[in-house]
Amino acid sequence: MSGRLLLRGGRVVDPGRSVDGELDLLLVDGEVVDLGARVPARGAEVLDVAGLLVCPGFIDLHTHLREPGREDKETIATGTRAAAAGGFTAVCAMPNTEPVNDQAGITRAILDAARREGVVRVWPIGAVTRGSRGEELAEYGDLREAGCVAVSDDGRPVASARVMRRALEYAKAFDLTVIDHCEEPTLSHGASMNEGPVATLLGLRGAPGASEAVVVERDVLLAELTGGKVHIAHASTAASVDAVRRGKSRGVRVSAEATPHHLLLTDEAVRASEYDTSTKMNPPLRSEADRQALLRGLRDGTIDCIATDHAPHTVDDKKVEYDMAAFGVVGLETAVALCLDRLVGAGHITLTRLVELFSTRPAAVLGLPGGTLAPGGPADVTVLDPARRIKVDPARFASKGRHTPFAGWTLKGGPAITIVGGRVAWRQGR
């Protein structure tokens, strides 16, 4: 990638290097070259970013791009455009495509398509087991070599403790993290929301919080046993946060993410919306006590990252009875703005912590390039406008998915410019 770009006069926030101040940022040939006061342009294109926040590129650890196989729901082209419009410079693509990304050939096909049609970086995640059937391990060596950055059987949780143990052990040889969607299926079978008083009133079958937490506890113990690295996808319950916190305090190699919808909503949203299927996802929206525990986990570092679990579906998948609707909502185009307004604006976390949660930590958890604006690193930059006013309007999403529980919300602050490899991938109003 070629070109020279100078971001002049913004407030640069790079928590990894304890930088927070008004600085100029020079990007040359896809790399960060200089960060300092009054950097001379020397022929670079100058972007005036005064009044804006300049951050290391935001990375979403949990995206469903659906390609290959379910291009009716999303494609690499539409999904990465949604990511750019949401302020993300990179997304980690979950392997529950059709076919499942359990072989190097599929990984290479995803990366080829991403090079052709993607506007942000795509980091493929390989399957834990062949076909994500939970039986035999996939070929991690080949997957790593082809470009996978982690393994996960997301959406089809690894049911067998023995298989999970072997995965955590074997993945060590290739420095791969195992990302687990924690769910004990015999406890959650048939559920369409969180088990509790709200599900009781609505007459919907619920999955108890314990159906997640028993597997989080298991995974922490197995990571401890094996010395492997486990990342807890979309932690949603107080007991899950507690299990991760205790694991970390013992030195277990465990990390965790939470989604904006679990941080901002509870199962009351299902009731308030009268069974709107835009409130249906897995794990489900939980109780207020769970939500408060997630917020505490964000503040004290137990939760490492905010991830979207962007899960686009067609209208037909969602415009049905609640029990029959597909699980999942889109998140790429709302996550950053929601968190700026409702987490930073509301005083739950600082702006520095927000940048850690969206950039520094996601990069560190999977060992990805970026997460910092240190010279020599990739020229991936997320520029935020703290004054931008946003009304969430699914009709204007770049994503093919339209289902979000945040439709109609008005937010202050949001993405302004997304720069990938030194090039502007998206700019507000363009």
Add this chain to the structure above:
Amino acid sequence: MTAGYPHRHLLGIEPLEPSHIQAVLDTAEALREVLDRPIKKVPALRGKTVVNLFYEPSTRTRASFEIAEKVLSADSLSIATSTSSVLKGETLLDTARNLEAMNPDMIVLRHSASGAPHFLARHCRSAIVNAGDGAHEHPTQALLDALTLRQKKGRLDGLRVAIVGDLMHSRVARSNVWLLTKMGASVVLCAPPTLVPPGIEALAPVTYRIDEAVEGADAIMMLRLQQERMTGGYFPTLREYHARFGLTEERVRRARKDVLILHPGPMNRGVEIASEVADGPWSVILDQVTNGVAVRMAVLYLLLGGTEAD
């Protein structure tokens, strides 16, 4: 929609004010008299079309709606899943919209998915009546139970009512708890712990001992134990269920002398209720069925804004 009942649909009891419930019961009481006439027909809903869309098997509820529609002179048709294009893979919304293209005024829906009537109410023009959705609500059942209690006891306020059986999966229980507590009755719930849905105790006290639940009761509502729950691992055997949670004659004696026994039907004799109780002097199970027609007439009448019945 009328002043006494200011809603376009009947989706559940939960959103209703006590005065709305009162309006339905009073209207049912007034219309009930038509059923005793030699010619059981009034022109109140002449020219109105009602579709009964039943996605679950039902004898009583469907027949009751159909008779109510006929007595009020509405044009109606009933569609059951086994005879419709649902088997060809049509979605609920498509089925409803195709029916709507024929301009009905009301859709009466029975569906196994909780919230299905709300879904139709959001996407269709017709008035929607919930005839039972999943484990959510069965509002006309609760209304007919209330009408029966009111007729026999003269009031709902201050009555002590025990609701016993599979609370977890019962829409009848939920609608009845809402209705009775809104109308000032005191409700006690009873089930084995495996069939108590979490948080229900916020609506009414729960006991695992049926003897406690029925003690001094003015009425006992028994819930049907559905076939699929009998083998679902919720309790060890039907024999033990009957012995520990079934309503026997001996247990009825713990209630007030003039206790009323209700059951929404169909009954599992010898499981949740002993035959001597079902057929005994306390049983008002058949009165419930008659009142079911009156209550459904009232709901149709109030929602379709019928002209004064004469």
